[in-house]
Amino acid sequence: MSQVDTEVRPSNFIRNIIDEDLETGKHTKVHTRFPPEPNGFLHIGHAKSICLNFGIAQDYQGQCNLRFDDTNPEKEDIDYVHSIQEDVQWLGFQWAGEICYSSNYFDKLHQYAVELINKNLAYVCFLNSEETREYRGTLKVPGKNSPYRDSSVVDNLALFERMRLGEFKEGECALRAKIDMASPFMCMRDPIIYRVRFAHHHQTGDKWCIYPMYDFTHCISDAIENITHSLCTLEFQDNRRLYDWVLDHLDDFQADNRTRQYEFSRLNLEYTLMSKRKLNDLVVNNVVTGWDDARMPTIAGLRRRGYTAASIREFCKRIGVTKQENMIEVAMLDACIREELNEHAPRAMAVINPVKIIIENYPEAKIEEIMAPVHPNIEEMGKRPLAFSREIFIDADDFREEANKKYKRLVQGKEVRLRNAYVIKSERCDKDYEGNITTIYCTYDDETLGKNPSDGRKVKGVIHWVEASTAKNAEFRLFDRLFTDVNPAAADSIEDVLNPNSLVIKQGVVEANLMHAKAEKTYQFEREGYFCADNKDSSCDHLVFNLTVPLRDTFA
Structure with missing residues (x-):
């Protein structure tokens, strides 16, 4: 042999x-x-x-x-x-x-x-x-x-x-x-x-x-x-x-x-339980929805969350095999999936906290098609069509009525570039009785489509968006660590170290291309993170996307 x-x-x-x-x-x-x-x-x-x-x-x-x-x-x-x-x-x-x-x-x-x-x-x-x-x-x-x-x-x-x-x-x-x-x-x-x-x-x-x-x-x-x-x-x-x-x-x-x-040595991973008995207790006590809950460290849970087999194999390769007991940083696991997805995941746009923009000088009946790359660095993956019209959604966090110079998104009276589309300028906004912004009114420059505007004007901020009439409603499940303690197995009571914010659910919109997103296929939602369609709950009639892993501090 x-x-x-x-x-x-x-x-x-x-x-x-x-x-x-x-x-x-x-x-x-x-x-x-x-x-x-x-x-x-x-x-x-x-x-x-x-x-x-x-x-x-x-x-x-x-x-x-x-x-x-x-x-x-x-x-x-x-x-x-x-x-x-x-x-x-x-x-x-x-x-x-x-x-x-x-x-x-x-x-x-x-x-x-x-x-x-x-x-x-x-x-x-x-x-x-x-x-x-x-x-x-x-x-x-x-x-x-x-x-x-x-x-x-x-x-x-x-x-x-x-x-x-x-x-x-x-x-x-x-x-x-x-x-x-x-x-x-x-x-x-x-x-x-x-x-x-x-x-x-x-x-x-x-x-x-x-x-x-x-x-x-x-x-x-x-x-x-x-x-x-x-x-x-x-x-x-x-x-x-x-x-x-x-x-x-x-x-x-x-x-x-x-x-x-x-x-x-067995694997000890930060913020993670590695005892099947204790994991079973989480299931039996309804702390999680099952063994395949996307917050669980089970292979089924990681798969449901969008981790790939290749990323898990790479993680196991990196941690090595020794006789020395140690605690592995969870960031190493995150790095393995992030590196793979950054290189291979198709791009898409999703708005998790939507607020509507009305572009007042855009023709009311017009809906145009803009071609955007599926991946910015892999031409072979082709392009995808994006609808654009007078009404779009942006993330509420991407608008401020007033902001300092470090804020590179949309500010009232100033310009920002829409990803793969036009430069827009905020003119005014509507609010509800609680002071929440409900609608932002803008104008656009029809000569600024794409990354190289004809007038040579430089706009530092770039934000993502989704066209309103073709947008698909979606549920976003934002996952964090299940435990607040780096070593939950050592806690006197598991209940004391449970993270109350391990799951936050948001209702937003995604581009129409994601209508038939395949379960477990992970996308980079530009400027948001890596997400995959849930393999149990997502359907064409009810899109559900799970956060796989956030982007780094600088946008990928």
């Missing part, structure tokens, strides 16, 4: 290990896996793992399995299975062969548990959960043996069979590995490897009422699938000892080139 050219591939400690394994002949191929639990939607942290596992497999011409570690049926759902498959493919990756499930191996896992019992390395324990915690000890105090630890092999085989047959209640007993209750590593203090659960499983139905624990299942699943490099995050570092112990004591997995576990 050939390796990737070291001059073009990124380098990190995992790739260095793989290079050495291939060079020494320990492995002749690379086989990784992405093993999500189907108990929620994937988030940006999972994207890092996806890019790592599938990326390594691609770079080394190997394989990467998609395996669902589905050992906890009470919290799992087939909808999560489907969403995870969709997210992996949307990110640009394809798994090797058929989708794998840990539940495919339940028969073998049961056999391996029986093997451990036969070797006097597992026993059925009847301590309740409180007693189990007490016997387990603490980081400073060693645990003590369960009174059931020395039961005979014959008795344990019989009890485990009764567990399988459903003769014990949930929580009444569990099968534990017999390792070392004095171990400095808590995970090695006779961990539970099977428990009783009377729960319907989305793959195996009601066949089982005992389910294996994750730590017992994961290593065996890796070994069955001939995974060469099992990559996981640092919180599983201590569990590597249990990973190896299980395989060390099963006859089928004694090869020198069997799977090994390697740990890397």
Whole structure:
């Protein structure tokens, strides 16, 4: 199996290990896996793992399995299975062969548990959960043996069979590995490897009422699938000892080139929760509208907001793979999508806070067509038609009755240029009883169409606009960070750090070309930001645009 050219591939400690394994002949191929639990939607942290596992497999011409570690049926759902498959493919990756499930191996896992019992390395324990915690000890105090630890092999085989047959209640007993209750590593203090659960499983139905624990299942699943490099995050570092112990004591997995576990730092992103449990709480408590809410860090949420697969892959590339825990600035993620969209996103005009302008010296019945570039720097993208008439909308923030010289937009008695159109001059305005401006009356210079007016007059200010009669009403969802604290996971209460302005909804107008805007296709709304049509709520009859990311301080 050939390796990737070291001059073009990124380098990190995992790739260095793989290079050495291939060079020494320990492995002749690379086989990784992405093993999500189907108990929620994937988030940006999972994207890092996806890019790592599938990326390594691609770079080394190997394989990467998609395996669902589905050992906890009470919290799992087939909808999560489907969403995870969709997210992996949307990110640009394809798994090797058929989708794998840990539940495919339940028969073998049961056999391996029986093997451990036969070797006097597992026993059925009847301590309740409180007693189990007490016997387990603490980081400073060693645990003590369960009174059931020395039961005979014959008795344990019989009890485990009764567990399988459903003769014990949930929580009444569990099968534990017999390792070392004095171990400095808590995970090695006779961990539970099977428990009783009377729960319907989305793959195996009601066949089982005992389910294996994750730590017992994961290593065996890796070994069955001939995974060469099992990559996981640092919180599983201590569990590597249990990973190896299980395989060390099963006859089928004694090869020198069997799977090994390697740990890397998980993604910690500013202002973002990375716990599926806590994200699920946001959904259940209606803090957000669902797992795919555009404020959520889920891949589905980012996609709905207009982030592209390429931008997420680039982000994962930039943050790299290390063993060092750190907090990544959310600005890095924003930069990745902004850079891509600035280069590729088509331009359009939208007015989020519209106020009407009447151009009094423009012919009343006339509507002309102005051609504007789809992208200012890519001629191949062509031009788009813009209607122009006597009545247009501009943003209310782009007009002042009085302003200083730093204000480069429309001021009463002064001129401004309309993007791709004419120079106009404000003459007067109407207000409502509360003093809000309702209509601005202007005049225009019919010789100033385009960027190079014939009279050579220089007008510094340029503002965007939308023609009134062809304008399409649109809802704009302006998103901000969901949390006000840089590390919301550390907060005593999530409610205390929720941003009350994480979503602001505005009603405005867009140019007619956006009538059939494709869901998730992102546009640069000139001078406003990058927006995409919502993939659930937007339609021709009700346009809804989500803010993907704002423009920089200087207009792109």
